[in-house]
Amino acid sequence: MNVYTTDKIRNVVLLGHGGCGKTSLAEAMAYLAGMTTRMGKVTDGNTISDYDKEEIKRHFSINTTVIPIVWGDTKINILDTPGYFDFVGEVEEAVSAADAAIIVVSGKAGIEVGTKKAWELCETYKLPRMVFVTDMDIDEASYRQVVEDLQQLYGKRIAPFHLPIRENGQFVGYVNVLQQRAKRWKDNGEVEKVEVPEYSKENLGICREALMEAVAETSEEFMDRYFGGEEFSEDEIRQALRVNVSDGSIVPVLMGSNVLARGMYTLMVDIVKYLPSPEKRSCTGINAKSNEVYNADYDFAKPKSAYIFKTIADPFIGKYSLIKVNSGVIKTDDLLYNQHKDTEEKIGKIYVLCGNKPEEVKELHAGDIGALAKLTKAATTDSLSTKANPILYIRTQISIPYTYKRYKAVNKGDEDKISQALQKLMLEDLTLKTVNDSENGQTLLYGMGDQHLDVVASKLLERYKVQIELKKPKVAFRETIRKKADVEYKYKKQSGGHGQYGHVKMTFEPSGDLETPYVFEQCVVGGAVPKNFFPAVEKGIQEGVVKGPMAAYPVVGVKAVLYDGSYHPVDSSEMAFKVAALQAFKKGIMEASPILLEPIASLKVVVPDKYTGDIMGDLNKRRGRVLGMNPTEHGYQEIVADIPYMELYGYNTDLRSMTGGSGTFSYEFARYEQTPSDIQEKEIAERAGKLDNTDNS
Known part of the structure; x- marks a missing residue:
């Protein structure tokens, strides 16, 4: 592929609700630009961007893909993103x-939750x-x-550029609102x-008025002039549009059919004409040596620097490592320094990725997107620069995963392989994490939703030939x-020979501190x-608190408190006194009115105003206590509540179905409270077998 200068580059992300047609739009654009001889289909699994086996199997995008489309003398780097909320980390990286x-909208489905989320992003x-x-091309579509x-x-920011022309239910042409002229497609x-x-x-009059109003604003x-009745x-009009589309104060609306590859020509012309090249955008970092702000601003004449926005580890x-060059020109054999890892690496070949196909280029100019192979220590959100001019860019805020399940190897002995495979997947996916919960003898897999975790399990089997089973996690109860x-x-x-003898008299009572397992005191007279057995008595207590008798x-x-004995x-x-103390502990706890404590989470749920009643009703059913509500931006409300951890299982799925996907939640551990x-x-009955069994799985 040719090398493109900053002014001849457009970096455009496709956003929208799942299934609105982003991938097939990218496919139609690539076809029209002559990159392919026939258009692939998502259902056939042969599109440029949905190349992953999981995407082909499930018929939707899971990863962000870069498709560089050459249009005239300009390279349009299309970033095709997933629409489903479980893969929001990919969208955040692309943006x-x-x-x-x-923002892609289906004319049939209309404005959906994903449309509004795309706008908010x-x-x-x-x-x-x-x-x-x-x-x-669909009859029920309403532009x-x-x-x-x-x-x-x-x-009034919304400015329709085109109107569809239909004949006998067929989509045959369009009216250009700006020129007030009509065009029709030939065979x-x-x-x-x-x-x-x-x-x-009539519609043209309405749309023209809306466009003129947007320009007048x-x-x-x-x-x-507009109120004086003057015509522009x-x-x-074009000059005003160039400036104002670029700064976001006017948002053009275009339309077409992906299946018929109609409307993409005007779309690509308008991308080049109205959307800004990187040189029109600002970009700042911090110089790690001087601590001063570094205005990179995609200036090719400045010292080279880049930002790793995504990693593919297939x-x-x-x-x-997918990079965007923020300043300078990156060339083969350059030495790039990673301040985060304090490593300097020699760049081998430089690539431009088209889907999963790497194409070699000799250099990348400021503002361009490309890929570097086999960087040893670099990770997503790291910055690359020269050692003489070390630059750090602000790391992208990636959504935190709150949905988790317990996972186990299906085949014994696969644990190490699974752990290594998950490390590789976590390199690619920053919304995935694992937690070793040794206290409950379980390993937990966190993701953005159930579908996300299912895809991870499927990738482990497909890519790495290891199988995991996902189960409901155990809740970390406590006894007191x-x-x-x-x-x-x-x-x-x-x-025969020496016997064993240890005798203790002890009291057990609440210490008032649920953060600490036990307090040990002795007042033996x-x-x-003898004093030399006190540590052994404490050791018995120490062992006892690990696994309560209830x-x-x-x-x-x-x-x-140890107060007497013989x-x-x-x-x-020492062994005899340790055993005596452990048995006294078990007996004492059972006689001191023991109870189970359950972990309570402090939960925040952000939903559109109209769903607050449903959410609060559902939280009550889950034994939640609503503490208050705070209005947030975009007409949303934040509901704050305390809720038991065990009631959070499956909450992600229920919240999405209650709010049509518009609700989000986050939580953190608050405290322990008495279990009803x-x-x-029920918990004691289920755990009965664990009391004598040393295996706590």
Whole structure:
């Protein structure tokens, strides 16, 4: 592939709800640009961007893919992202590398939750954007409805550029709102000029008015002229659009059919014409030596620096670090320094990835997107620069995973292989993490949702030939006591030669501190138990709190006092007193009104205003206590509640179905509280076999 200078590059991310047509739009654009001889289909599993076996099997995007499309003398780097919320980390990585966005909306499905989330992401990253309405070949598609809904949501920024022309239910052409001219597609894909159909004239008037209003909003002078009834010239309109689409104050709406590859020509022309090249965008980092702000601004004349926005670690195609060059020109054999890891690496070959196909290039200019192979220590969100000018860029904020399941190897002995394979997957996917919960004898896999975890399990089997089983995780209960108990225990054993003798009298009562397992004190008088056996008694308590006598959970908040006992000058030993203390502990806990404690999470649920009633009702069913509500941006409410951990299992799926996918949640550990008696009884019955069994799985 040729080398492109900064002004001839456009980095455009495709965003939108799952199934709205992003991948097939990218496919149609690539076909129209002559990259392929026939268009692939998602259902056939032969598109450029959905190359992963999981994507082919499931018929939806899981990973972000880069497709560099050459259009005239410009390279448009299309970043095709997943639409399903379980793969939001991929979207966040892509948005961090984009300079503009195309929000894809299905003309049939209309505005969906994913459309609004895409808009919010663009607002967060201050990305200029266009809206592209797909599925215009489908009879039920309503472009007009999509435009009206967008205007209702986002006001006068929405500027429709085109109107569809239909004949006998077929999508045959379009009206250019700016030029007020109509064009019709010929069989060979070219267009011919036609008269604006009579039925389109009213709509054209409405859309033209909306476009003019959007242009008028851009300056005081235009506003005065607009209200004075003056017409703007085509050049004035285009100039205003160039400036204002670039700064996000006007959002053009275009439309077409991915299946028929219609509407992509005007889309690509408008991407080049209206969306900014990297040189029009700002980009700042920090110079690690001087601590001063470094304005990279995609300037090719400045010292070289780049940002790793994504990693591919595929056993079949190898490890690639996807970079965006933030300044300078990166060339083969350059030495690049990673300040985060304090390593310098020599760059081998430089690639441009098209789907999963790497193509070698000799250099990458500021603003371009490419890939470096086999960087040993570099990870996603790391910065690369020169050692003389070490630059650090702000790391992309990636969503935190809150859905988790317990996983086990299906085949014994695969544990190490699974651990290594998961490490590789976590290199690629920052929304995936594993936690070793040794206390409950389980390993946990965290992801963005159940579908995400299922895909991970499937990838482990497909890529790495190891199989895991995902199960409901165990909850980390605790045991404690509410009353005081006074117990004694005598351990006496005679078996020829030296015997064993240890005798303790102890009290057990609540310590008032649930953070600490136990407090040990002794107030033995007259040497009933010699001092040298005190540590052995404490060791017995220490062992006892690991696995409580009620349900084999760790014990907390106990004060143990040794106040009396007896010893044998020959048979007493540390071991004997340890055993006596352990047995006294078990007996004492059971006599001191033992209870189970369950972990409580502090939960925050963010949902659109209209769902707050449903959410609070559901939280009550889950034994949650709603503590308050705070309004947030975009008409959302944040509901704050305390909820038992065991009630959070499956919450992600339920929340999405209650809110149509618009709700999100986060939580953190708050404290332990007494478990209700019915749950306590059930838990004790289930754990009965664990009390004598040393295996805590």
